[in-house]
Amino acid sequence: MTYNPYTSAPPVKSASSSTSATDPLFGFLPRNVNVKQVLKAMDGDVNPFTRQPHSEQYKKILQIRKKLPVFAQMEDFLKMFSENQIIVMVGETGSGKTTQIPQFVCYSDLPHTKRKLVACTQPRRVAAMSVAKRVADEMDVQLGKQVGYSIRFEDMTEPGTTFLKYMTDGMLLREAMNDPNLERYSTIILDEAHERTLATDILMGLLKSLAKRRPDLKIIIMSATLDALKFQKYFSITENGEPAPLFKVPGRTHPVEVFYTQDPEPDYVEAAIRTVLMIHRAEDPGDILLFLTGEEEIEDACRKIKLEADDLMNQDPESVGPLVCIPLYSSLPPQQQQRIFDPAPPPRVPEGPPGRKVVVSTNIAETSLTIDGIVYVVDPGFSKQRVYNPRIRVDSLLVSPISKASAQQRAGRAGRTRPGKCFRLYTEKDFMTELEEQTHPEILRSNLANVVLELVKLGVKDLVRFDYVDAPAPETLMRALELLNFLAALDDDGQLTALGSIMADFPLDPQMAKMLIVSPEFRCSNEVLTIVAMLSVPNVWIRPPNQRKEADAAKAMMSVPDGDHLTLLNVFNNYMQNKHDRNWAWNNYLSQRALAQAENVRAQLQHTMERFDIDLVSTDDQRKLYTGIRQALCCGFFMQVAHKEGEKGAYITVKDNQVVALHPSCGLDTQPEWVIYHEFVLTTKPYIRTVTEVKAEWLLEFAPQYFDMSAFPDGETKRALLRVQNKRSRKAIEGANGNSKGIERPSKKARK
């Protein structure tokens, strides 16, 4: 007998040979389980999911779990879960919701009895892994068996056995592309929904409509308090328009006292340094966390704090202790990131004033990393945020004021182990009136080419009318549709083409997917695969401040004069040839970590290519190979072309007419007339970065729709293109005439 999810489920009978006496779940009615039943099963000697005796460790952990705030509310939760399809849940840090709620769900939903899974999504890979590990311990099972996780590059689940799966939100979205009804799942929990990642936002839209098609699917949205009402209203799917029910769990944190400045601070870095030193001099022992915006600012501040703190200590060793300053940002190697967990330094002399640790961090310490022992937070109120300008199609990073929610999150970092203090370097009035409530969700700040392709593949017909939690600007959607149409991923009616369907299966930007898919036609798919992988990982070049010359020289050795894309290929090939030498990357000022990551991505993409029978080919002729690669590049990135104007090295982007300069990191040895660029960065001025020379002929040949002269804005770029076009047509005519006279020309070529 197969289980039909659309009918009410029978109570659990002894599934195998066991009897009621030995089956801890005997008599459990799926989705109608009460707290007494669950507690009895949890307290029993036999693990209900493995039928093995519970370990001693299990019982110890269970005692700790029972003290979590959420545990006391199991009864209410089970009731609400039984009675509703969708629940919005709020719980502050320390409530235990991420570990406990999915377990409660399993006891009620009993996914293993119907060959289904409970999924719990996380915005970050590390969280998915570490929470799964913790929950496997709590349930007394081996990680990867009944409880597992699934993230890119690593599937720690066992089909048929795993019934509770932690996963990244992006991973669930990928799964939805091949199974729009998400049939494998009986309950889906979206955790950290308030972070509003692109993937979580899209999943919310999908789940809302899926809830109607699959009345048997239960959905739980977990978030921080501030956003609850918005989600409750959004998930109001009953006829009478009632908001989705709310389940509240108290947190368990210590109070944090917040201080504001009297007047606005003109220089937040200087004010931050001053505040850190003030705390060090005048406040009780306890570590400090200072939020700044980027690598350079952080390294600079660390140097200054260190200098001044040493000064203070030398002047007044009786009352000022030693201080260590630790920088923290994502591009730091993991080993150095670990330093944030080092204890504060000991007093310099026995019985002397105690030492203090200062962590100077980007936003990474706001959500991704928690540092225990922080008592003081210094918050200047800024972070770097991505903004997308659809008009000129440019992504950039801007230092912007944070939101109130962000400021609260930062303050909370001071109260994790004991009561703390937060020093905000802005006025209370500014906090109240100037800061936005929430950070704008990613979907409002991003280029959506990828998302649109995914949605179309998911079967969403009308992208503009899709039920978004927050709808993106129509212009952003139009830009994405336009790009996908030029790439032939969508036809003129907005329908997914066969090519587009393949493109969507690659975890890549559409331009790169296109370039990879066409690369066998240019006999260079091996190489394009490498380039695409290298473009998908963080910067491989390392440039230590005191060894810039050496680093630049090492880079010059590896550079290919025709373009940075070819240089990336060269770097990867050299890396592979020197893999036996563990110091090779370091000696060449390259990031071992990024290169290893590229290798990983390359293997994954190769696997996808094989699935679609896309050939992996190369040619032996180096010249032809490089030409082929640059032509394939044109097929994907024809909308990112710049034309040299004048002799001073200024470039103008085609159609968008932005004046840009080659980025100083660019390895071209000349300034070619036409270049393709991988990214447009707006820093001190507009730059194009990762640049390769191309020929105008190729653009006309491989992207005729985009380079249609009748629809091209007037200007120097158009005149240059027209000259090339005329030359091409003259050649074509001469070629045709030549052919009509005989085989003179081709035979000459053949003799060469």
Next chain:
DNA sequence: GAGCACTGC
């Protein structure tokens, strides 16, 4: 003659 906020597939 500059710089990678942070995630994710």
